[in-house]
Amino acid sequence: SQQGEEDPQALSIQEGENATMNCSYKTSINNLQWYRQNSGRGLVHLILIRSNEREKHSGRLRVTLDTSKKSSSLLITASRAADTASYFCATDEGNNRLAFGKGNQVVVIP
Amino acid sequence: EAEVAQSPRYKITEKSQAVAFWCDPISGHATLYWYRQILGQGPELLVQFQDESVVDDSQLPKDRFSAERLKGVDSTLKIQPAELGDSAMYLCASSRASSGGNTIYFGEGSWLTVV
Numbered sequence: 223s224q225q226g227e228e229d230p231q232a233l234s235i236q237e238g239e240n241a242t243m244n245c246s247y248k249t250s251i252n253n254l255q256w257y258r259q260n261s262g263r264g265l266v267h268l269i270l271i272r273s274n275e276r277e278k279h280s281g282r283l284r285v286t287l288d289t290s291k292k293s294s295s296l297l298i299t300a301s302r303a304a305d306t307a308s309y310f311c312a313t314d315e316g317n318n319r320l321a322f323g324k325g326n327q328v329v330v331i332p
Numbered sequence: 333e334a335e336v337a338q339s340p341r342y343k344i345t346e347k348s349q350a351v352a353f354w355c356d357p358i359s360g361h362a363t364l365y366w367y368r369q370i371l372g373q374g375p376e377l378l379v380q381f382q383d384e385s386v387v388d389d390s391q392l393p394k395d396r397f398s399a400e401r402l403k404g405v406d407s408t409l410k411i412q413p414a415e416l417g418d419s420a421m422y423l424c425a426s427s428r429a430s431s432g433g434n435t436i437y438f439g440e441g442s443w444l445t446v447v
Contacts, residue, residue, distance in 0.1 A: 253433050264336075264423060265375070265438040272433060310374050318363060318427055318434050319388060322374030 228311060232327045241298040243326040245311030246291075252316035254287055254294050259308045259325070268296075268309075301330045334358040336439035338424050344445045350412035353442045357406070357426030363387075365436065366399055366409050367423040375423055381407065414446045 227246045235241050245254070253272045257265040271278045271287045271294065278285045284297040298305055306329050312320035337356040345351045357364050362383055367375035378397065379389040383404040392399065396415070401407040411418055421441040427434040 255436070257438075262443070264338075264440040265425075267435055267437060270433070270435055312374075314433070317388075318429065318436070319365075319377060319380055320375075320436055322376070324372075324374050 228309070228323045228326045231324065232329075234329045234331065235301055237301060237303055237330055237332050239301055241301050241305070241328055241330070243296050243309055243328070245294045245296070245323055247294075247311075247313045247321075247323075248292065249313070249315060251289070251313045253314045254285075255312045255314065255320065256283075256285060256294075256296050257310045257312060257322075259310065261307075265310065298328075301328075303330050303332045306330045336424055336426050336437055338422075338439035338442050340442055341440065342443045342445075344447060345414050347416055347446055348413040350410065351414050351444060352411075353409045353422050353424075353444075355407045355409070355424030355439060357424070358437055361426035361428055361437075362404075363427045363429060363434075364401055364407050365425040365427075366407070367425060367438075369421045369423055369441070371420070378409070378422075411444075414444075416446050419444055419446045 255270045256268040259265045269280050269285050271285050282299045287294045308325040310322050310325045312322045339354050364381040366378045369375040378392045379399045380387040381401045384401050399409045423441045425436050425438045427436045
């Protein structure tokens with residue numbers, strides 16, 4: 223069953239701008255993972271943040287996690303046309319089984 | 333970098349026919365998953381294996397779907413008979429262990445169109 227709810231579901235930005243998307247979930251989690259999916263392709267793992275972590279960075283990506291609000295955010299800084307994709311958050315309750323949201327569609331305009 | 337291999341990449345089949353998808357996980361990964369992704373939605377778990385054993389198949393429509401991982405390595409997902417509503421992408425994924433906190437790696441997926 224789907225757990226996360228991403229917001230906004232669609233985002234269009236100019237190249238060079240930052241893109242922020244949010245994810246809310248309902249149950250207690252062990253960790254939360256963000257994935258990218260290019261059109262018609264598989265999912266690429268971006269970052270995993272554990273429930274005892276508040277912020278994590280990877281290159282141009284910054285993820286935050288607020289377990290008290292059951293929410294996470296993904297920030298992509300200095301966006302590029304190649305960042306155009308769907309972004310999914312997925313929660314793991316500790317059984318290594320991911321429950322995905324519906325995804326954010328991000329379009330970066332060159 | 334090791335990848336999860338899936339085949340076929342695309343499959344068109346007629347309603348009521350049988351179809352099968354194959355997955356080879358990353359070497360050494362004990363846990364294997366099959367997910368289904370309908371266009372415009374997030375993936376949903378169909379079945380999870382730990383080695384050759386099924387850990388969770390609660391969302392697998394068992395009247396028509398079956399999955400096996402006989403030697404605890406590669407896996408096959410079968411649909412028989414296929415229905416129009418089965419049109420989707422079928423994603424295989426793997427991870428090192430079944431305890432929480434492991435990165436789950438996905439393959440490129442198998443697109444199924446039922447006509």
